[in-house]
Amino acid sequence: MKIKYNLLNKDNEARYGNIETKYGVYETPMFMPVGTNGAVKMLSKEELKDVGSGIILANTYHLWLRPGEDVIENAGGLHGFTKYGGPMLTDSGGFQVFSLAKKEDIFEEGVKFKNHLDGSDLFLTPEKSIEIQNKLGADIIMSFDECPEYPSTYEYMKDSVERTLRWAQRGKNVHNNDSQSLFGIVQGGEYEDLREHSAKELVKMNFDGYSIGGTSVGEGKDTMYKMIEYSTKNLPIDKVRYLMGVGDPIDILEGVSRGVDIFDCVLPTRIARHGNAFTKYGKINLKNLKYKYDLSTLDDTCDCYTCKNYSKSYIRHLIISKETLGGRLLSIHNIRFLIKLTEDIRLNIKNNTFEDFKNNFINKYEGKD
RNA sequence: GGAGAGGUAGCGAAGUGGUCAAACGCGGCAGACUGUAAAUCUGUUCCUUCGGGUUCGGUGGUUCAAACCCACCUCUCUCCA
Numbered sequence: 313m314k315i316k317y318n319l320l321n322k323d324n325e326a327r328y329g330n331i332e333t334k335y336g337v338y339e340t341p342m343f344m345p346v347g348t349n350g351a352v353k354m355l356s357k358e359e360l361k362d363v364g365s366g367i368i369l370a371n372t373y374h375l376w377l378r379p380g381e382d383v384i385e386n387a388g389g390l391h392g393f394t395k396y397g398g399p400m401l402t403d404s405g406g407f408q409v410f411s412l413a414k415k416e417d418i419f420e421e422g423v424k425f426k427n428h429l430d431g432s433d434l435f436l437t438p439e440k441s442i443e444i445q446n447k448l449g450a451d452i453i454m455s456f457d458e459c460p461e462y463p464s465t466y467e468y469m470k471d472s473v474e475r476t477l478r479w480a481q482r483g484k485n486v487h488n489n490d491s492q493s494l495f496g497i498v499q500g501g502e503y504e505d506l507r508e509h510s511a512k513e514l515v516k517m518n519f520d521g522y523s524i525g526g527t528s529v530g531e532g533k534d535t536m537y538k539m540i541e542y543s544t545k546n547l548p549i550d551k552v553r554y555l556m557g558v559g560d561p562i563d564i565l566e567g568v569s570r571g572v573d574i575f576d577c578v579l580p581t582r583i584a585r586h587g588n589a590f591t592k593y594g595k596i597n598l599k600n601l602k603y604k605y606d607l608s609t610l611d612d613t614c615d616c617y618t619c620k621n622y623s624k625s626y627i628r629h630l631i632i633s634k635e636t637l638g639g640r641l642l643s644i645h646n647i648r649f650l651i652k653l654t655e656d657i658r659l660n661i662k663n664n665t666f667e668d669f670k671n672n673f674i675n676k677y678e679g680k681d
Numbered sequence: 682g683g684a685g686a687g688g689u690a691g692c693g694a695a696g697u698g699g700u701c702a703a704a705c706g707c708g709g710c711a712g713a714c715u716g717u718a719a720a721u722c723u724g725u726u727c728c729u730u731c732g733g734g735u736u737c738g739g740u741g742g743u744u745c746a747a748a749c750c751c752a753c754c755u756c757u758c759u760c761c762a
Contacts, residue, residue: 371716403716407716523716578715578719585721
């Protein structure tokens with residue numbers, strides 16, 4: 313089945329709703345952990361369940377290279393392969409156009425990549441991306457887009473947006489799996505008219521949901537918030553809005569206040585492996601000397617497995633000793649922190665108290681309170 | 682007792698007359714990380730009132746100039762007795 317989005321309450325622009333999927337109904341706003349290679353790094357599906365995860369991500373580019381989409385199709389798609397047991401989403405490889413490909417390797421037909429595993433030449437097209445994603449079998453799939461670098465000139469961005477729109481239509485034309493919802497991706501950088509154009513043209517194509525791409529690529533916060541706003545205000549209210557790659561706690565709040573429903577981000581798991589934890593008083597670095605003898609938990613209001621069982625002092629020791637348990641414990645905490653944040657956000661939108669909640673959270677997080 | 686090798690920053694280890702406060706690695710201390718080429722990367726790591734000051738086992742010496750050359754002392758390791 314295709315997903316269905318239901319808007320249940322609006323508090324200014326913030327939206328409380330849910331998404332009906334084959335695996336159940338999931339409330340939004342939602343944070344989706346990233347499992348590029350078909351696994352949220354270091355975590356088992358049971359651990360993901362425990363932190364309250366709903367949809368999780370995987371990546372077309374990575375799984376195409378290894379193990380290959382046929383291996384996954386053979387296992388019954390990502391669900392059969394990973395046994396996650398919840399809804400899944402695949403990114404199209406569009407972000408790898410940003411992170412791996414050179415500008416001169418972007419053509420109308422598709423994008424030339426150097427295989428990051430063995431250096432061989434690869435060519436990914438919108439059709440190929442959808443074809444792979446059809447085999448991977450995630451519940452939600454993405455159009456193949458170009459995520460342009462920041463800053464890009466207006467001229468470049470205009471061409472890029474038009475090309476990404478053509479790619480979206482090409483992908484939609486070949487998409488042949490009715491059980492998968494296909495999203496279009498709004499681009500346009502920081503240019504309001506390009507964002508508007510991108511969104512409106514995608515809406516004409518009638519996608520199952522809409523993503524906002526091209527943010528958090530080095531632009532400032534205020535610019536990013538504008539990019540979001542320029543995008544969401546041109547999107548239909550009855551479809552889910554997905555802000556791609558954003559997961560800093562404050563950015564989630566700012567996104568929600570601009571009408572975003574779902575988020576994904578590698579930040580909680582990556583900074584975890586690097587020894588950092590989100591707390592309600594801001595991000596902390598467990599490697600810091602000041603935690604050496606600190607027997608308190610990461611965050612005294614957190615209900616995660618890590619905070620129920622372990623101290624900063626012990627986690628610090630694990631991280632410094634390069635014990636993988638340290639990264640795991642912090643990943644559990646950080647993902648739980650963001651998911652808990654979305655739970656609180658939902659509650660406050662329902663109660664029409666979102667603005668106060670947001671301001672209080674940010675003041676505390678930034679140490680102003 | 683004899684022969685040899687060697688003692689360089691917290692540790693390991695380069696350096697064998699000036700461009701050396703001394704490469705590099707580890708360890709230490711910080712920082713970054715936003716659709717994951719990331720269990721990664723960056724900075725810093727003798728003291729300093731930023732003018733400078735004191736270092737390369739110790740003490741003397743040679744030289745305009747010494748971690749580097751010479752003498753003696755001292756300690757460590759290996760082999761032989």
